[in-house]
Amino acid sequence: MAVIPVDVAGRPYEVRVEAGLLAELVPHCRGLLRKRDVPIVTDANVHAAWGEVVESALRDHGHEPHWRILAAGEQTKSWENLSRTVDWLLSLGVERGDHVLALGGGVIGDLTGFAAAVLKRGCQFIQLPTTLLAQVDSSVGGKTAINTSAGKNLVGAFHQPALVLADLATLDTLPERELLAGYAEVVKYGLIGDADFFAWCEENGSALLSGNARDREYAVAHSVAHKARIVAEDERETTGTRALLNLGHTFGHALEAETGYSADLLHGEAVALGMVLAARFSARAGLMPRSTAERIASHFDAVGMRSELAPLRLGCDGKALAAHMLHDKKMDAGMLPFVLMKGVGKAYLDKSVALDDVAAFLDEELAR
Numbered sequence: 502m503a504v505i506p507v508d509v510a511g512r513p514y515e516v517r518v519e520a521g522l523l524a525e526l527v528p529h530c531r532g533l534l535r536k537r538d539v540p541i542v543t544d545a546n547v548h549a550a551w552g553e554v555v556e557s558a559l560r561d562h563g564h565e566p567h568w569r570i571l572a573a574g575e576q577t578k579s580w581e582n583l584s585r586t587v588d589w590l591l592s593l594g595v596e597r598g599d600h601v602l603a604l605g606g607g608v609i610g611d612l613t614g615f616a617a618a619v620l621k622r623g624c625q626f627i628q629l630p631t632t633l634l635a636q637v638d639s640s641v642g643g644k645t646a647i648n649t650s651a652g653k654n655l656v657g658a659f660h661q662p663a664l665v666l667a668d669l670a671t672l673d674t675l676p677e678r679e680l681l682a683g684y685a686e687v688v689k690y691g692l693i694g695d696a697d698f699f700a701w702c703e704e705n706g707s708a709l710l711s712g713n714a715r716d717r718e719y720a721v722a723h724s725v726a727h728k729a730r731i732v733a734e735d736e737r738e739t740t741g742t743r744a745l746l747n748l749g750h751t752f753g754h755a756l757e758a759e760t761g762y763s764a765d766l767l768h769g770e771a772v773a774l775g776m777v778l779a780a781r782f783s784a785r786a787g788l789m790p791r792s793t794a795e796r797i798a799s800h801f802d803a804v805g806m807r808s809e810l811a812p813l814r815l816g817c818d819g820k821a822l823a824a825h826m827l828h829d830k831k832m833d834a835g836m837l838p839f840v841l842m843k844g845v846g847k848a849y850l851d852k853s854v855a856l857d858d859v860a861a862f863l864d865e866e867l868a869r
């Protein structure tokens with residue numbers, strides 16, 4: 502088992518990575534579940550696949566599970582579900598020292614984490630991430646949020662979990678498309694600041710995606726360790742370090758907005774395309790050779806992900822895509838910081854990118 506400490510000031514916690522953690526949930530929680538009653542928030546798909554395992558794991562140790570099973574999908578991160586989940590936790594008598602379990606992908610983790618952040622001004626929660634994306638990214642670092650009619654993740658809080666148990670066995674029931682989407686966030690760590698890890702992905706990505714257990718554990722633990730270092734350095738995203746995790750996200754969010762945050766383009770798929778676009782934009786600006794950008798695109802092609810805009814048939818121009826970026830929550834004094842690259846593993850935050858230039862670049866990409 503890999504155990505990765507996340508050293509946030511005053512509230513350090515561990516991320517444990519291994520296959521089979523859910524079946525041994527209670528011992529791995531090491532005394533955090535202090536009451537008989539245990540609230541668990543999940544979605545219908547995850548409950549169908551892992552509900553029994555978690556139910557037995559809790560009952561075998563004398564706990565009484567209380568389930569809140571939400572619909573699967575992005576629309577679950579809503580005000581309505583937040584308010585109902587908080588009311589449900591209150592009805593169970595959850596106290597500030599109690600731990601709520603978030604069993605699922607980023608949707609469940611973000612919603613449950615936010616509910617825990619506001620319940621009695623903050624109760625404890627444990628992340629039990631069941632998607633690759635959630636294991637390597639969303640369950641670690643304390644960003645919690647819901648969506649509103651104005652956009653995604655615009656209302657939320659920083660609220661760190663008390664523990665993260667990333668059970669690699671859960672990836673066995675994850676649909677292949679979701680696995681691939683999560684893989685984009687794995688590759689991101691290589692592109693941000695770890696050229697050796699990107700090279701490792703080029704060599705081992707396909708095996709990892711096909712189910713190689715050793716590669717999965719290595720990739721998840723390595724990604725989490727990278728994120729843990731970043732979060733320990735810049736928990737609230739104020740110094741520019743944590744902002745590097747947004748590589749590909751500004752372009753990606755514009756694509757998600759244009760496709761209506763629908764199943765046409767999953768978040769991780771948008772991030773993969775966004776990273777290719779950030780790389781090509783960087784090359785166009787003379788920051789790195791075009792061949793480096795195409796090396797990145799080739800890796801996504803090789804594992805079966807999109808690296809071109811044309812197949813999305815967006816029917817809009819670059820200006821319309823760039824306009825979505827104006828609603829980005831990272832806008833700062835009228836400027837939008839972009840994560841660009843000076844090479845593989847050499848991402849940096851650029852606050853001087855002109856949106857007109859981005860629009861012209863996107864027109865070129867749409868015409869490719």
Ligand code: NAD
Pocket residue numbers: 544545546547550573574575578605606607608609611631632634635638639640641642643644645646653654671672673674675676679682768769
């Ligand atoms: P998700 O939570 O919607 O899960 C994807 C799909 O897989 C869902 O249909 C779900 O029911 C299903 N599923 C999950 N685990 C399964 C399993 N083991 N077996 C079978 N089916 C399973 O999506 P996601 O990609 O995990 O997360 C995306 C969300 O995460 C977005 O809302 C995004 O904004 C958020 N996010 C948050 C952060 C953060 O730092 N908080 C970072 C990245 C993304």
Ligand code: GLY
Pocket residue numbers: 638639641642644743746747
């Ligand atoms: N997923 C980006 C972050 O946690 O900062």
